Amino acid sequence: MLDIAGLNAQFEQEAPQDILAWAAETLADRFALVTSFQPSGLVLTHMLGQIAPHAPIITLDTGLLFPETYALMAQYEREYGITIQRVSPAQTVAEQAGTHGDALWARDPDACCGLRKVAPLRQALTGYEAWITGVRRDQSASRRNTPILAWDTRHNNLKLAPLAAWTEDMVWTYIHAYALPYNLLHDQGYASIGCQPCTRAVAPGEDKRAGRWSGQNKVECGIHLPEVTTPSDARTV
């Protein structure tokens, strides 16, 4: 059994590359990077390319991403020789409209994210002992206490956030230092970029994630939320 607390104390002193190297050494091919090709994900994709170039890279292709996001993914495959595993929901957008009505995201975004993100990721992570994410503490109040390593009760595996302690400035400094391609929407005021119907640009000074599910009582798609457990199925590590 891993000493998660001890490893976290160690990782807090280490660079993200050291943490990724630990993952590659400890977990071999039993982990995957999950990214939506936002700035933190770009940094991790680049770092992982140098440390564990064959590590799977998974993205949730909801069928509702911006054209700029699809173009960026294609550019990374072309220029960095990576293969992105695009995970699709069980239903196309049209099929979902047939089952649940048009624009479910406007009426029940939790249900829509559940169908198009949460369930597909659960399926995609089956068999993996760990997943890596670009979540950072400075992204929102709900992410402020993000540990670098945690047991993910939703997916029953380890969740590693090597950039948890990084700031947005550090991420962009890395992107510019290595001239990494990034989503052009960032230059148009889009701070956090998800699905097209649920993302808008933010005004200067506005919270970076205010453009996600704007006007809805929702701040997370659900993949980073812990599974709700009952005393009988809760587990400890």
Ligand code: SF4
């Ligand atoms: S972000 Fe919006 S469109 Fe995308 S899955 Fe969630 S609710 Fe649906």
